[in-house]
Amino acid sequence: MLHFLSQWLSALFIRPTDRPAERSASRSASSRLISRRSPFWNRPLYLLIGLVSVLSMSLGFVPRLSAQSTDLQRQENQVIREFALPPTPAAPPVYQPEPFAEPAYSEPADSEPSGEFSAGESTAGASPTGESSNSAATARPTDRPTGARSSRARQPILPYVLEFTRSPVVGNRLRLQGVYAESRLGFTRPQNWQINSAKLVVRFQHSPSLLPDQSNLTLRVNDTSIGSVKLDRPNSQVAQATFEIPKDLIQDYNEISMLAEQQTSETCTNPADPTLWTEILPDSKILFEYRPQPVQLNFSRYPFPFLDNLSLDTNQLTYLQPQTVSSNWLTAIARFQASAARIVDFRPLDTRLVNSLTEVKSNEKLVIVGTPAEQPILSQLTLPYTVRNGQILDGKKSPLPADVGVLMLTTVKNSGVPVLVATGNSAEAVLKAVQFLVQTKDREIGAGQALTVATLADVPSPAPREWSGYLPTANKFQLSDLMMRNRQPFEDVTVHGSKTLPIVADFRALPDDRFLRGSTATLNYSYSPQLNPRVSAIEVTLDNVTIGAKRLTSTNGGRESYNVELPEKLIKPDSKLGVHFVLQPQNPGACGLVAEQQLWGTLHSDSSFDIVRDNVVKLPDLKLLKTGFPVTAPQDLSNTIVVLPNEPKPADLQTLIAFSDRMGRLSHSDAIQLQVYAAKDLPAAAKSQSHLVGIGTRDRFPFPEAFETAGLNLGESFARMLGDSQVQALPDPEGMVKEIVSPWNSDRLLLALTGQTEQGLQDLQDFFRQDPLFSRLQGDTALISRNRANPVAYDSSAYNLQFLQDAPKRRIENTDWMTRLQLFLQDNWYLVPLGIVVLALLLYSMSQLFINRVVSSGDS
Incomplete structure (x- = not known):
């Protein structure tokens, strides 16, 4: 490079001559034309500057050339690491779900009289049929012979009963209280279901004080009405109504709304009347008829079908225990289980260990982790890569390198059990294969029925106090820095009506946070016009404890702020911050009923917090x-x-x-x-x-x-x-x-x-x-x-x-020296009076020495 630059500079600044006469003529011509030339080329300083500039530019290309060389080397290594692929399978593995042994549906028997109703999508109401609930159950489409259900060939359409009792919000009943009351429940549709039909069976009882002609119960699915029924049962008898759900209404995530209009007077019903109630009983249910769809196994759909966030049943994983348990296998299983638990989140996950394939049950999801030596059963499975003599071979029948992990998908039990295989020709390769699945961003690039993991990016470890879903580590932050229930950043939230639910945000303190006095929250909010400011307010709660409230001031609405102090003893690792808008219209309505849907309140995500805290925790x-x-x-x-x-x-x-x-x-x-x-x-x-x-x-x-x-x-x-x-x-x-x-x-x-x-x-x-x-x-x-x-x-x-x-207990501190001193004095408070006495004696001694010196100097 330097030799090239020297030649280029020589050619640029020195004009070559072949003969001495020409050189002398050139020198004389040069002397005559020197006054007409630019002086730049004749000054050594400028020449040196130009040379340095050219060298700097050339050296600037060196890192680029080095980077290009590194990239080229990396690409060459990637080419070298590519292995001979096995022949493409004629058909990818397909998981065929087996029908569950679902018990036959039967109506619950009641000692009290019970009415049976039937309501369709276009039906405004229904009347009693006069038959008991048990006799009505004989015509149910889900009452099929058990033997017919056991064979997919004879009965491909399967029943499923989803009872309301499986929802934690139901408890003993769902109570609808007031003139216009509403309650909601959600359910999901599994990913491999093709819905053939669905029915909603609602069992309920209501107050005997309700007027039959003016009281009714309306059911909606995903905001679409599927029918209504009159509330006309005497003496709070248990009634039952069946509603057809159009199968096109059912999506992945669904919501059932139960709305009741309840009247006790033909002229004016008091909304505070305690006799305005209807209870949805917990044995209400949804009856599905569905056809399970075969699932083509592909890593592009992982973690499905091994884990399904839409499943109505508990996810199940089965691990095949190897012949010898190594530390790498233990690490791989622990990481895989932790990752699976993160994926299903709050949903239950059952796991068990088996020693052979004969112990695996239909519809379980089998996970095999280990080398071919640890899991000899791999040689008996139909896999994309050949397993022979305790090694995994590539397409050329050569063993794969010892640091290459392999992931494969297959089925067993007549395609009734999907199998995930994480293997390799060494324990380190097995761990690398599992690590690919537990790294969120890496597993997104998976596809096909087999993956070879040759290299895997290292994911840097987060800071010890960087916890998703908890308060940020910075002491000053905004509401948008917190997470909503769907793990998305908090956004502006608007509520409507006079009976609004609180806006709730997770306000979870880090476990080693110790809060001090002086923490504040500045809430930015706006509200609608047409409200009565005398009886309208915004209320702030922390774990359902009111910590502040402010009256709304304008009849025309507007945007305001409210600064509230956060009690240091109430902020905990599971705390929730609630903001409740109490909105009342300007003009009261007749019979206590008001027009309220024009009222609204919005909590803005730019609300800010200023937290005073330190990091102190006592363990264990x-x-x-x-x-x-x-x-x-x-x-x-x-x-x-x-x-x-x-x-x-x-x-x-x-x-x-x-x-x-x-x-x-x-x-x-x-x-x-x-x-x-x-x-x-x-x-x-x-x-x-x-x-x-x-x-x-x-x-x-x-x-x-x-x-x-x-x-x-x-x-x-x-x-x-x-x-x-x-x-x-x-x-x-x-x-x-x-x-x-x-x-x-x-x-x-x-x-x-x-x-x-x-x-x-x-x-x-x-x-x-x-x-x-x-x-x-x-x-x-x-x-x-x-x-x-x-x-x-x-x-x-x-x-x-x-x-x-x-x-x-031992205190672990991560704070400054002043806070450490305060904590030390709090633990050793008896040193404070002792220190005061010692300090007083020290000051007295110093003052006496000073006085004696002054007196001595005066005497002299």
Whole structure:
């Protein structure tokens, strides 16, 4: 490059001559024309500047050339890493769902008289048929012989009953109160359903004071009316009405609206009359007839069909346990389970382990993770890549490199069970394949029935206090920085009418936040004209506790702001901020009924907050584990290590899966970096670098140090120790969750999931799966046991919980020196008066020395 530049400069500035005569003539001509030439070329300084400029420009191209060379090298490496593909399958694998063994639908029997109604889309009302509900059930299309349902060939259209009791908002009943009352329920349509027909069966009872000719119940599906029925049953008898739902109305997400008009007077009904009620009973239901559609397996649709957010049934995953369990397999399963839990979010997810394909049931979703040596069954499956002699071969029958992960889709059980295979020719390759699925952005590029994962981008770990759905780490932020229920940024929200529901936003504090006095919120809002400002206001609540209210001031509407102080003791990791518009029209209506739909109020997303807080937390505290802290800090779980006994048993593995499931639901990030080891593989340095979670029964627990600390400890022969007390419990079936400060690092924690028997571990699994149980967590030690031999799934009343707080707490601070000094003085308050006395004596001594010096100087 430099040689080229020197030649180019020589050619530019020096005119070549071939003969001496020409050179002398040139010099003389040059001397004669020097006055006519520009002096630039004759000054050495300008020549040097030009040379430096050219060199700088040329050197500026060097990084570009280097970058281009790097890109070229990367492209060459990518070409080199491309492998010979196997022959394209003649047909992609197709999952054929088997019909569920759905019980035949039968009407509930009532001791009281019951009426049967039938309403269609164009029917304004219906009258009693005079038949009992049980006799009416004989003509139901869902009452088909059980044998017909068991065969897809003879009966491709299947029934499904969706009862209202499955919604948590129903409880014992849905109550419609007032002159015009409304209630809503939502339901989904599974992705592989083709709806043939749908009926809504509503069972209800109403006040006997209602006027039959002026009271009715109207049903809507997705804002489309499907029928109405009169409220004319005497003595609050239970009635039933059936409504046809046009199948074209049913979408992926659906909403049923139940609207009641209730009148007790022909002239003027008092809207506050307590006799204005209608109750929708929880045994109301939707009757579907659907045809399950075959699903072509393709990674472009992942995670479906293995996980379906629209499913009306519990998602189910089945893991095939390998012959030998390695630390890499444990890590892969834990990460996959945490990712699956994030995908289904609040929906239930059941998992189980099997040792062979014969244990897999129809419609279960099978996941096989491991190398061909760990999972010999791979050689017997129909897969895109050939598996032979414990290795995966490419299209040229050559083994794939040891660092290349492979993902494949297939089916078993006559296409009744879809199978996801994550494999490779080494344990590291298997983990890379699973990591592709748990990294949100990477799995979006998947397609086809097989993927080879040669390289995978590293996803940087988020900051420990960067939690999605919680308050931002900045002390000043806007409402738009918070998340709505759909995990989207908060936007302007408008409510209409005089009986509006509060606008609710998650105001969840980070677990290690300590709020101080002086936190404020400035709410920006606007409202409609035509309201009465004397009785209209905006109310602000925090966890349903009113913290401020302001009267609306203008009859013409407008935009205003309201500054309210946030009580520091009310802001918690599960707090919700509510803004309620109380709107009343200018002119009262007749009989207490008012025209209200013209009234509206809007909360603007540019509302701002100014928070005063520091980062102080006292550990151990299992109450913080309800948010995942400190396991989920950072949110990719990269600062946590789970350790299992050597040669873990199924109970240990199921506990690992349950724990990973719960931590996955409590965290949100673009990747999962949770690490799991068998005790023999745990690096020595890892004990002091990360939070530790130990799983196993007491005799096989990987950290015996957990039973040598303050508080409740387990010993041999079913011994229990608490301080100087010791007992023996026979038997001891309880599971135990114990949190202590790590013996290897005082800034880290050790979480023990243990028990004297495997029964205790099974109870721990139910504890982590069930929200009502897990939400009660507190103290530093929790004991879980069942009070029934075989509890029903998700029945929280079948378990006993006991919480202990005996271990000393350690404060972990992340704040400035002034706050540290304040906290120190708060903990050691007795030093304050002692310090005042010492300071007073010191000042007195200094003053006496000064006075003595002044006196001595005066005497001299």
